[in-house]
Amino acid sequence: MLEILSPAGSGEGVIAAVQNGTDAVYLGFGNYNARRNAKNFNEEDFRRAAEYCRIRGVKVYVTINTLLTDRELPSAVEQAKIASRCGADALIVQDLGMIRAIRQALPDMPIHGSTQMSVHNLEGVKMAAAMGISRVVLARELSRDEIEYICRRSPIEIEVFVHGALCMCYSGQCYMSAVIGRRSGNRGLCAQPCRQKYSTGAHGSEYPLSLKDNCLIRYVEDLERIGVSCIKIEGRMRRPEYAAIVTGIYSRAIKDRAMPREEDFRALRAAFSRQGFTDGYYRDLKGPDMFGIRTDEEKGEQVIFSTAKKNYLNGEYQRVPVNFVGLVKSGETAKLIAVDDRGNTAKAEGLVPETAFHKELTQAAFQTQLHKTGGTPFICTGVKSKIEPGLSLAMASVNEMRRNVLTDLMKQRRAFVPGREQDVTFDAPVPNRTDMPVFTISVLKVSQLSPEMAELKPKVVYVPAEEFETGYKHLKPFLDDMEITVCVTLPRVIHDNEIEKCTKYLEMAKEMGVTEALVGNIGHIPYAMALGFKVRGDFGLNVYNSQTLGVFNELGLLSATLSFEMRLEQIRDISKTMDTEIFAYGRLPLMVTENCMIRNARGVCNCDSFTGITDKMGATFPVVREFGCRNVVLNSQKLFMADKMRDIDRVGVWAARLAFTTENSKECLEVFKRYMGLTDAAPGGVTRGLYYRGVE
Numbered sequence: 001m002l003e004i005l006s007p008a009g010s011g012e013g014v015i016a017a018v019q020n021g022t023d024a025v026y027l028g029f030g031n032y033n034a035r036r037n038a039k040n041f042n043e044e045d046f047r048r049a050a051e052y053c054r055i056r057g058v059k060v061y062v063t064i065n066t067l068l069t070d071r072e073l074p075s076a077v078e079q080a081k082i083a084s085r086c087g088a089d090a091l092i093v094q095d096l097g098m099i100r101a102i103r104q105a106l107p108d109m110p111i112h113g114s115t116q117m118s119v120h121n122l123e124g125v126k127m128a129a130a131m132g133i134s135r136v137v138l139a140r141e142l143s144r145d146e147i148e149y150i151c152r153r154s155p156i157e158i159e160v161f162v163h164g165a166l167c168m169c170y171s172g173q174c175y176m177s178a179v180i181g182r183r184s185g186n187r188g189l190c191a192q193p194c195r196q197k198y199s200t201g202a203h204g205s206e207y208p209l210s211l212k213d214n215c216l217i218r219y220v221e222d223l224e225r226i227g228v229s230c231i232k233i234e235g236r237m238r239r240p241e242y243a244a245i246v247t248g249i250y251s252r253a254i255k256d257r258a259m260p261r262e263e264d265f266r267a268l269r270a271a272f273s274r275q276g277f278t279d280g281y282y283r284d285l286k287g288p289d290m291f292g293i294r295t296d297e298e299k300g301e302q303v304i305f306s307t308a309k310k311n312y313l314n315g316e317y318q319r320v321p322v323n324f325v326g327l328v329k330s331g332e333t334a335k336l337i338a339v340d341d342r343g344n345t346a347k348a349e350g351l352v353p354e355t356a357f358h359k360e361l362t363q364a365a366f367q368t369q370l371h372k373t374g375g376t377p378f379i380c381t382g383v384k385s386k387i388e389p390g391l392s393l394a395m396a397s398v399n400e401m402r403r404n405v406l407t408d409l410m411k412q413r414r415a416f417v418p419g420r421e422q423d424v425t426f427d428a429p430v431p432n433r434t435d436m437p438v439f440t441i442s443v444l445k446v447s448q449l450s451p452e453m454a455e456l457k458p459k460v461v462y463v464p465a466e467e468f469e470t471g472y473k474h475l476k477p478f479l480d481d482m483e484i485t486v487c488v489t490l491p492r493v494i495h496d497n498e499i500e501k502c503t504k505y506l507e508m509a510k511e512m513g514v515t516e517a518l519v520g521n522i523g524h525i526p527y528a529m530a531l532g533f534k535v536r537g538d539f540g541l542n543v544y545n546s547q548t549l550g551v552f553n554e555l556g557l558l559s560a561t562l563s564f565e566m567r568l569e570q571i572r573d574i575s576k577t578m579d580t581e582i583f584a585y586g587r588l589p590l591m592v593t594e595n596c597m598i599r600n601a602r603g604v605c606n607c608d609s610f611t612g613i614t615d616k617m618g619a620t621f622p623v624v625r626e627f628g629c630r631n632v633v634l635n636s637q638k639l640f641m642a643d644k645m646r647d648i649d650r651v652g653v654w655a656a657r658l659a660f661t662t663e664n665s666k667e668c669l670e671v672f673k674r675y676m677g678l679t680d681a682a683p684g685g686v687t688r689g690l691y692y693r694g695v696e
Contacts, residue, residue: 001224001254002220002228002230002231002254003023003024003059003230003231004021004022004023004024004230004231004254005022005023005025005061005159005230005231005233006020006025006233006243006246007026007027007164007234007235007236007238008025008049008243009027009028009040009238011045011048011049012240013025013027013236013240013243014049014052015313016240016241016244016312017240017244017247018053018058019244019312019315019316019317020243020245020248020312020317021247021248021251021252021255021317021319022058022251024058024061024230025049025053025059025060025061026060026061026063026092026232026236027040027041027046027049027061027063027236028040028062028063029041029043029062029063029064029088030076030079032068032072032076032188033062033063033065033066033188043082043086046082046086047086047087050086050087050088051087051414054087054413054414055410056319056320057319057320057341057413059090060087061089061091061092062083062090062092063091063114064079064080064091064092064093064095064098065092065094065095065114066094066095066116066186066187066188067094067095067187067545067563067565068095068544068545069544069570070545070546070570070573070574070575072545073098073101073426073545073547074426077101077105077424080102080105081105081421084106084418084419085418087418088109090109090110090111090112090135091106091109091110091111092111092112092113092114092137093111094114094117094172094186094542096131096541096542096547096551096552097548097551098547099133099551100131100547100548100550100551101424101426101547103131103132104423104424105421105422105423105424106419106420106422107420107422108419108420109419110134110135111133111134112133112134112137112159113135113136113137114137114171114172115137115140115161115171115172116171116172116186117137118139118171118172118173118492118493118521118540119136119137119522119523120139120142120170120493120494120495120523121494121495121496121523122149122154122523123523123524123526123527124136124521124522125138125154125155125156125523126154126155126523126526127522127523127525127526128156129154129156131551135156135157135229136156136159137160137161137232138160139170139171140166140167140171140214140281141170142281142495143281143282143283143284144219144226144283145284145497146495146497147223147226148227149496149497150496151226151227151228152226152227157229157230158227158229158230159228159230159232160216160223160228160231160232161214161231161232161233161234162214162215162220162231162232162233162250163215163233163246163250163268164214165211165213165214166212166278166281166290167194167211168209168210168211168591168593168595169194169590169591169592169593170492170593173540173592174186174190174591175565175588175589175590175591176194176633177189177190177193178565178690178695179565179635179689180193180590180635182690182693182694182695182696183695184565184695184696186542186544186563186565187565187695187696189695193209194209194210194211195207195209195210195293195294196209196615196616197615198613198614198615198621199613199614200601200610200614205288205291205600207291207292207293208600208601209597209613210291210292211274211278211290211292212274212275212276212277212290213272213273213277214234214277214279214281215277215278215279216231216279216282217250217253218279219279220250220253220254221257231250231254233246233250238272239305240309240312241305241308241309242271244308244309244312245267245271245304245305245308246271248308249264249267249268267304270302271304271305273292273298274292274293274294275292275293275298276292278292281594286595287595288600290595291600316374316375316376316377317377318373318376318377318378318379319379320340320377320378320379320413321340321378321379321381322338322339322340322341322373322378323339323380323381323382323384324336324337324338324367324380324382324383324384324385324402324405325337325338325383325384325385326366326384326385326401327386328388328391328393329353330353330355330390331352332352333349333352334350334351334352334393334398334401335348336348336370336401336405337405338405338406340409344409344412346404346405346406346408346409346412347405347408348400348401348404348405348408350397350398350400350401351393351394353392354391354392354393355390355391356390356391356392357392360389360390360391361387361391361392361393363385365395366383366387366393366398367383367385369395369399369402370383370402371383372399372402373406376406378409426546426547427550427575428575430577432576432652433576433653434652436649437581437649437653437656438460438654438655438656439458439459439658439672439675439676440460440462440581440655440656440657441453441460441461441657441658441660441668441672442461442462442463442489442518442657442658443461443462443464443467443660444464444624444660444661445467446470446471446474446475447474447665448660448663448664448665448668449463449475449665450474450665450666450669451477452669453665453668453669453672454484456669456673457481457483457484458484458658459484460486460487460516460655461484461485461486461487462487462489462657463475463488464488464489464491464627465489465490465502465505465506465509465627466505468505468506468508468509468512469505469508472512479513479514485516486512486514486516487514487517487518487536488505488506488514488516488517488518489517489518489538490519490520490521490524491626491627491628491630492520492521492540492626493626493627494523494524494527494627494628498627498628503531506528506531506533507531510531510532510533514533515532515534516534516535516536516558517531517534517535517536518535518536518537519535519537519541520537520539520540520541521540521541525555534558535555535556535558536558536560536561537552537557538561539562539564539589541560541561542563543560543561543563544562544563544566545574546574546576549575549577549578549580552578557578558578558579559578559579559580559581560578560579560580560581561580561581561582561583561657562574562581562653564582564588564639564690565694565695566690566691566694567690567693567694568647568648568651568691568692570694571651571652571653572650572652576652576653576654579655580654580655581653581654581656581657582651582653582657583656583659583689584639584645584648584656584657584658584675585639585642585656585658585675586657586658586660586661587634587635587637587659587661587662588635588639588659588689589632589633589634589635590621590633591631591632591633592630592631592632593631593633594630595631596629596630596631597610597613597631597633598610598623598625605629610623612633612634613633615636619636620636621633621634621635621636622636622661622662624661624662634662635687637685637686637687638683638685638687639687640682640683640686640688641656641688642671642674642682643682644691647691656675658671658675671683
């Protein structure tokens, strides 16, 4: 049966979810989780919550699903150990360096790959499995058929989000909140810029980034049939009553095999909605119907919340099966044995039965009394009893035996044996390079390249895979120069049904003599290597600490791009066990989206006629096409560090990347000359990014 995984933003949230039939809860413990603004749990709160769940047969998963700095890693590992000692059943993790550390520190602890890992294809799942992950949460953008394809072939469990908020961007690939407001979604403090108003210069929605909440209640049986192991409800930042209502409806749909009724949909809308719900990704029906906002009418207090709270605070969801064996024999104390679903056994003795003068104790009466387990987590699933005839025993004595054995079972269920703990051996620091970084260049179109740029000899030129279909003329000066490496850039998102198309482009690149590929997703590393390419790591891999860099070094990557959410001091302090590069120029990529804003706004696919989206302050964020008719939202300002190259020289990186996006070939050349020190030109509207400010 499908596991239901519910959010718990507080201790009351745990009770709300458990008392409405969830099989597992996920919660934040400490500061290293993707909902840092939730109440979260301290050690004592977590211990109590874990005991409460353990008694009731509910699993507890702890989120440590943010990117971590080198300084934070030891503390995060210690939090993971405390969670293990308190009874965590698994850890949900994003950071690959943290995964590496947990595998050392807690070798018995299951690790679930967070949706923040951006896993969206079968190779990504297999790569996660190779890293020691036992379950992976797929990207929310996948369709039903794509999920089934992965489930049928996956070596590990698959988890799917079925209800709650949808981000416009693929999880783990959104840098918008960080770049424009220093609140990083990858660090658990997203300010939700996608819920704000933007102008598209067309007659489309004023909220082109605000998706309705996901709702797949109609498809739970289908999800189980295609091989999904766990369905997840989003909402740790929402009130406990929300978790109660939504969990209860999904629990009934799964466990009672009952199709949701109209009153269930009304309850879901009342709990939280944004002008209704969407199942667009699951049905592969993307478009403007998927978008909505929270209206004033939907924000009002509802009676449904008070009813839900009363129910979960005053009830007990009976879920733990227990079997009783009773013996009532003349001249001996009555005896009762109880056995739960874990094999725990409890025994109790009662009074010595008396001779019955008026009403003798029957098996039916005895068994009926043992079925009265209300107010406890237990449900009686069977009674075997041997009652000698002609005896009388007070029901109060039977009740007391029942209470005693159930109390004993609860005590046994509360106990657990923590997994093994080991010390973590962090990699020894490697001295920084002292030579000046080389320049690499990335383009969106080969038309941005020119023979004059080739004469300046960038070390590496990154070119999107699609551009190799028609771009040989522009690429020839770079391909012919032995001092320049042309590297094919893989899209950050390649669904399984797009592999064949992408492979065609990569084969074209190979025919031109290209031997290296730039990869921004873990699932694309083995794919590119299998095609014979040497691999470089792009920014989408979210390298934020030395441990993550060590992971990619072990995988054999030639280089890795460090996160542009880091300060220069943090970049300097990373132990660089392999070549690293950072962005030094360009419009930083803020989002990669499955929904096409261009088509949603214009009604047609016309990439060249769309300038971007404009916020309420008048800043315009260009939107460009990505492989698969996806979009990339670019920053409104260009990162400019030409006059700060001395600072970059001191951080020990191998390369500084000039990322050209909206520039024409002449502008690209002029920028490159400026960084080479050949001119003193500078573009208007520039930013230093986060290199001096950092993120919270």
